[in-house]
Amino acid sequence: MSSSTRHCSARARPLESHASQANLPLALYSADGVRNLDRYLIDKQGISGFQLMQTAARSAFRQLLRRWPQTGTVLVLCGAGNNGGDGYVLASLALRHGLAVKCLALTDPAKLQGDALKAWQLASAQEVEITLSAQLTDSELSLWLQQADVTVDAMLGTGLQAAPRDEFARVIALCNQAATPILALDVPSGLNASSGSAAGEVVSADATVTFIGLKAGLLTAQGPAVCGELVFEDLGTGPQLTRCSEPLLATRADWHNCAARIPRRVANAHKGHFGHVLVVAGDYGFGGAALLVAQAAARSGAGLVSLATRPEHVTAALSRCPSVMSHAVTDDGDLAPLLAAATVIVCGPGLGQGTWGQHMLQQVLACNKPLVLDADALNLMAGTVAVSSNQHILTPHPGEAARLLGVSVAEIESDRLVAAGKLQSQYGGTIVLKGAGTVIAGAGGQLALVSGSNPGMACGGMGDVLAGITAGLWGQMADPEQVAITAAALHLAAANSATEQFGFMSLQPTDVINALPRVLADAGF
Structure with a gap:
């Protein structure tokens, strides 16, 4: 099984800290875009x-x-x-620093050109x-990997367009089997820097130092x-x-950077100011x-x-959520x-x-009102275009996105940003393509990516919580695209907060709902 299809790596990797995510730039580029930035610096500035290469190596070595x-x-x-x-x-710098250094060349250095040739020389x-x-x-290479304190991945970079082959695939696989920590330069080898997909073997790094422009595929x-x-x-x-x-x-x-988008409450506010979900x-x-949806909407400030639910659920709803007005609905006239x-309707979970x-x-x-559609x-x-206005937010996970577009889940995951754009073109409104690095596609063609991930959210009901948060915020904010981005960011922040208490394996949707007040209060709400 290739690295790209494993759900559990042979080498456990720490998750990136939430604080370090906040320090990343907001601009995200494709691999081609970053190469154009490089060319601009060389041709216009x-x-x-080679100066950029030396500066990058110094930064990575630090x-x-x-x-x-x-x-x-x-x-x-x-x-x-x-x-x-x-x-x-970097190898030259490490040697000058007094470290023991070995370089493994995956291709004949005599065939190098340009700045890479200068670096080898x-x-x-x-x-x-x-x-x-x-x-x-294989056994000799594995021994070299085991004897190193740190392995530096400088194999493929941003130019990758297909699965690594031959010697690259072999070395990547052996890297991932070793216990040695890995520092990747610019992008883990095997990862598509634009889409985040991995068609074959991909380096599983402990840390990645990326340069010039932040590549969307890293997130x-x-x-x-x-x-x-x-x-x-x-x-x-x-x-x-x-x-x-x-x-x-x-x-x-x-x-x-999303919390500031939520309006502050005035001292004489009343419930009519914040929407009826x-x-x-x-x-x-x-x-x-x-x-779960109703509780999340309430905890998000609706x-x-x-x-509106089946009669059999009303008693449980009244017991669990006394602030929610629960109604038995059996036919069209009841609804x-x-x-x-x-003012805002959630439908689907x-x-x-x-x-x-x-x-x-x-x-x-x-009904021609703002809609959050899920599940x-x-x-x-x-397969249909059934929404009459752009006042709607669709929140599919990859499986639902695949059904909406009539493609495979693998095709959705091969380029999540492209998939979100296609969903928006076909169904209008605002699209929230859930997953690690949730992608939001707005009606104007803009794409946003909520950085960060939490494996504890991989359980049933988490999407219901997001739908409720989205509706709760839409009662307080006007722009559906900003609502969707803020809701996805708040959802992840609450999950991260709850994880501090419960860890990943035991995390439940109700834990995320219960963490919402703490996250909002910490942001001044």
């Missing part, structure tokens, strides 16, 4: 490529010493391009030990699982790049989903919350007055795909 200060032996894996050049320069002149990796057997799909701690170094080029017009692929968001959910056997009173759920959804789609509402909509 007069900075030589991070190596910061994270592993007791390092005595470094193994540097160097490819053929500028990423390999970064590795050769520098390392050779300083008598860095350089060996062709192909000359080592979504496979990126969060293989980057480890993510450190951004602009190499001192920030002032020059302010004059560069290279377009962004997406904009990064997190709770730190109606939750239409909970067919037979799925009453829990409806309760002024009023009503629940109409509730829709008329609401536990709705089912039977006659009752279909009738509920038809009325919801016809079975999306499954019932799949």
Whole structure:
């Protein structure tokens, strides 16, 4: 099984800290976009490529010493391009610093060109030990990896377009089997820097130092699982790049920069100021989903919350959520007055795909009010364009997104940013493609990416909580795109907060709901 399809790595990697995420820049680029930034610095700002390479290597070496200060032996894996050049320069720096250094060249250094050739010549002149990796057997290479205190991945960089092959695939696999910590330069080898997909073997790094521009693929799909701690170094080029017009692929968001979007409450506020959320959910056997949505909406600051559900769930709802106005709904006539009173409607969690759920959804789609559509509402909509206005937010996970677009889940995950854009083009409104590195596609074509991930959220009911948070915030904020981004960021922040108490394996949706007051209070709400 390739590294790209494993759910549990052979080498446990620490998750990136939430604080370090907040220190990352907001601008996200594609791999081509960052190469254009490099070209701008070289052609328009007069900075030589080799100077950038040397600065990158110095920055990466500082991070190596910061994270592993007791390092005595470094193994540097160097490819053929500028990423390999970064590795050769870093090896030279480590040797001058007094460390024991070995370089493994995955391609013949004599065939290098340009700045990468200069870097190899520098390392050779300083008598860095350089060996062709192909000359080592698997057991010999494994021994080299085990003897190093830190392995530096400078093999493939941002130019990767397909699965690593031959020698690269072999070395990556052996790296991941070893216990030696790995520092990746710019991007873990095997990872697509634009999409975050990994078509084959991919380095599972403990830390990644990325340069010049932040690549979107480091923050979504496979990126969060293989980057480890993510450190951004602009190499001192920030002032020059302010004059560069290279377009962004997406904009990064997190709770730190989203909290300010929520309006502050005035002293004489009343419940009518903060929206009336109606939750239409909970067919037979799925009453829990409806309760999770309603509770999350209430905890997110909705002024009023009503629940339209099967009669069998009303007693439990009254007991669990006394502040929620729970209504038994059996036919179309029961729902109409509730829709008329609401300002925001959530439909889909536990709705089912039977006659009752279909009738509920038809009325919801016809009401011409702000809608949050999730779960079975999306499954019932799949293949149709059934929403009459752009006042809606769709919150699919990859499986639901695949059904909506009529493709495979693998195709969705191969480029989550493209998939979110396609969903928005076909279904309108605002799209929230959930997952590690949630992607939001707005009606104007803009893409946002909520950075960070939490494996504890991989359990049933987490999406119901997000739907409730989204509706609760929409009663207080006007712009659906900003609502969606802020809700996804708050959802992750609450999960991270709850994880501090419960860990990952035991985390439940109710834990996330219960953490909302603490996260909001810490932000001044």
